[in-house]
Amino acid sequence: MADASYPTELLYHAEHDWARIDGDTAVFGITWYAQDALGEVVFFDPPQVGSTVTAGESYAEVESVKAVSDVVAPLSGEIIEVNPGLGDTPENINNDPYGDGWMVKVRLSEESQTGDLLDAAAYEATLS
Amino acid sequence: MAAATPDTALKRTPLYDRHVAAGAKLVPFAGWEMPVQYEGVKQEHLATRATAGVFDVSHMGEIATSGPDAEAFLQHILSNDVTKLQTGGAQYSVLCREDGGVLDDLFTYRLGATDFLTVTNASNHEKDFAWFAKQAEGFDVEVTDVAANYAMLAVQGPQAREIVGAISDSPLPDRFTCRHKMLRGQKVLVCGTGYTGEDGVELLLDPADAPMIWDEVVRRGAVPAGLAARDTLRLEVGYHLYGNDLMEERGPIEAGLGWAVKEDTGFIGSDAVRAVRDAGPSEKLVAFTMESGIARQGNPVVGGGEVTSGTMSPSLEIGIGMAYVPAERAEVGTELEIDVRGKVRRAVVARKPLYKK
Numbered sequence: 001m002a003d004a005s006y007p008t009e010l011l012y013h014a015e016h017d018w019a020r021i022d023g024d025t026a027v028f029g030i031t032w033y034a035q036d037a038l039g040e041v042v043f044f045d046p047p048q049v050g051s052t053v054t055a056g057e058s059y060a061e062v063e064s065v066k067a068v069s070d071v072v073a074p075l076s077g078e079i080i081e082v083n084p085g086l087g088d089t090p091e092n093i094n095n096d097p098y099g100d101g102w103m104v105k106v107r108l109s110e111e112s113q114t115g116d117l118l119d120a121a122a123y124e125a126t127l128s
Numbered sequence: 129m130a131a132a133t134p135d136t137a138l139k140r141t142p143l144y145d146r147h148v149a150a151g152a153k154l155v156p157f158a159g160w161e162m163p164v165q166y167e168g169v170k171q172e173h174l175a176t177r178a179t180a181g182v183f184d185v186s187h188m189g190e191i192a193t194s195g196p197d198a199e200a201f202l203q204h205i206l207s208n209d210v211t212k213l214q215t216g217g218a219q220y221s222v223l224c225r226e227d228g229g230v231l232d233d234l235f236t237y238r239l240g241a242t243d244f245l246t247v248t249n250a251s252n253h254e255k256d257f258a259w260f261a262k263q264a265e266g267f268d269v270e271v272t273d274v275a276a277n278y279a280m281l282a283v284q285g286p287q288a289r290e291i292v293g294a295i296s297d298s299p300l301p302d303r304f305t306c307r308h309k310m311l312r313g314q315k316v317l318v319c320g321t322g323y324t325g326e327d328g329v330e331l332l333l334d335p336a337d338a339p340m341i342w343d344e345v346v347r348r349g350a351v352p353a354g355l356a357a358r359d360t361l362r363l364e365v366g367y368h369l370y371g372n373d374l375m376e377e378r379g380p381i382e383a384g385l386g387w388a389v390k391e392d393t394g395f396i397g398s399d400a401v402r403a404v405r406d407a408g409p410s411e412k413l414v415a416f417t418m419e420s421g422i423a424r425q426g427n428p429v430v431g432g433g434e435v436t437s438g439t440m441s442p443s444l445e446i447g448i449g450m451a452y453v454p455a456e457r458a459e460v461g462t463e464l465e466i467d468v469r470g471k472v473r474r475a476v477v478a479r480k481p482l483y484k485k
Contacts, residue, residue, distance in 0.1 A: 039153075040168050042440035043422055043447070045471075061469070063422050065169040065440055066356055068469070 004032050007098055011114055012123035013056070013074035018098065019117065021108070026075055029102045030062065030093065033127055038064040041093040044086040044103065052078050053106060055116065060103060062093060071103060075112040081105035141186035142279050142335040146342055150352050157355060158250035160187040165354040172353035173360050173442040176324055180285035181353035182345050185330070186338065189253030190278045191260055193244040195269040202244060205263050205396055206236060207380060207389040213238045218304045218321050220388050223256060224397030228379040228404060232256050233370055233388075235321055237306045245317070245332070247280070249370045263396065279338035281331045283350055284361075288328035291348040292318070295341075300329055311341055324358065325365030325481060360439050363448060366415050366480030372425055373413055373436045373450050382409040382452065384480075412458035415482055416466075418447030419474040423466045429453055430465035430472060443483045453477075 010018040016034035020027045035041065043063040053059040058070035059079070083102050085092060093101035118126070138161040147154060152163035163184060166172060175181055193202055202210045208221035215238050223231040232252040237245045248256045253275060260271045283292050293300050296318070297310040306319040317332040333341060346352060359369065368374045368383060379397075380389045381404045391402040411433065416423075423438040429451050438449030453464065462477040 039165065040170055042170075045421060063440065065360060065442070066164075068422070068424060 004036070005098075006032065006120040006124050008120045010098065010120065011074065011117035012120065013072060013117055014123070014126060015056075015072040017072050017074045019074040019114075020098075020102075021075075021114065025080065025105060025107050026077070027102050027105050028059075028071075028074060029097055030071060031123070032097050034069075035094045035097045035101070038062065038067065038069055040064055041090045044083075044090045044093065046082040046086065047079050047104065049079050049082055052076070052109075053104075055112065062090075073106070074117055075106065075108055075114065077106035077108040077112055079104050080107050139187070141184055142338040143184045143186065143342055146339055147184065147352075152352070152354060155355075158187060160250060162187055163352070163354040165356045166352045169354070169356040169360065170442045172351055172357035175351035176285045176326060176353055176357060176361055177443060178285070180283060180287040180291055180328070180345075180350040181324070181357065182342065182350035183282040183284065183353050183355075183358050184280075184342070185282050185358075186279040186335070187250040188280055189248035189250060189256065189273070189275040190332070191246045191248060191257055192272040192274045193246065193260070193269060194242055194272075195267075196242060197267040197269045198242045198244055201264055201267040201269045201271075202236065202246075203393050203395065204267070205260065206234070207385075207395055207397075207401070208236075209390040209393050210236070211393075215240055216301070216305050216307055218306055218319055222374070222380045222385055222388060223259065224380065224395065224401065225376060226397055226400065228397045228400030229376040230370075230374045230378065230380055230383065231259060231376060233368060233374055233385070235319075237317070237319060239306075239317075245274075247332075248275075251371055277334070278332050279335040281333070281338065281341060281345070282322050282324070282328065282358075283331065283345055284322045284324040284326045284328035285350075286327065287349060288326065291345050291350050292329050292331070294348055295344050303327070311337075312344060314341070316341070323367055324361035325367070325483065326361070359437075360442055363437050363439055363450070364441050364443055364481065364483035366450070366482060368413075368450075369437060378452070379404055379409075381405050382411055383413045409455055411452045412455050413450055413452050414458050414462075414477045415450050415480045416448065416464060416475040417444070417478045417482060418449070418466075419476070420447070421468055421471070421473045422447035423449050423451075423468050423473065423475065427469070428467045430467060431457070433457070435466060441482065447475075448478075448482050449475075
């Protein structure tokens, strides 16, 4: 497993989720800290494509051997894609939380505000 | 996901320093600070199945029972037939209340004609000892809490005997027997028991000797394995965990432990247990496999019952578990629906053990 990292091009929700924004869409996942706290991820329960997610609310569940955790949406919008690889290889969430471990792609709602999110330095500061 | 705060009230085993050095994640468990995992649960689990794992189970308790009435006394409180236990033998039994509820499940070793050692679950040790002491009145027997005298290591897996055998002065005892051996010059009670479904041994030893023996077996290839791997291993083979699958509010017949219960011995609770066996239990503990997802302890079974243990099986790579269900739904092959946090997921009652070699 790689060392702790918080890429500066991402925005972070305090519940340990990240968003990579590209125009009116964004990709979501969980942070290095979250996957480390969970331990080995063994199951990802994805949302339905077409369902809507609300910033700060759970949209999926991720399970480690011992525990289950809600995954919180950093921003609001409609799910347009779910990472198809996580069905067979949920461990990608541990191995590559910002790459192959991405969870969903969302078309952001017009009301979606990035102002509530943290940059990498501010998020990292919440962890210490 | 808050970080655990150190709790100085937690007890530490003599292997605490070894766990820290090995990078263990330590958690509070039954009043002890115990390693839940080292490198990773899956790896530790699979290593135990493939080669050998070593588990620090020093948190478990020990009660010594000795004296002229020792056998009669244990026959009075333990569910199994203690008179069938030979010197150097090991026997699994449950400790019942008068109403048949399960106080604990235990392994008892017979060290001599009137000399026994019983291993208790850490979470139940004080309760068990108080029960032993109370019930001992009227018997010519001495019951002693000897938990502080013992550390305990479980070396489990296909290579476990080879690893421990290499430091033993003489051949290791067979399954379900125990013998005192000299391991690297130190006296150790070596028991052919374990709780992983693998062959292996459990070592009851002087706490001062535990770090040296731990180092010896790790050097010979036993992989340090934590409580989380012990839990997934035992669940794959359908062994009960007290506090999950066994509890005071339910009896041994419901739990599927009728084989360890001999009502004719007249132990405390035997009448209540007999009544359940004769009438047939209204609910039974079953093992199940999930079609998808993972059920967890406390998840309700649709139509009655609840999950008592649930995890992802590292060997089978599916969700598995145990649940109490109405007796008419306990047949192998019965389809169950389990409410997993609001989502109904399908499972099927499966034959134990879920994992077979």
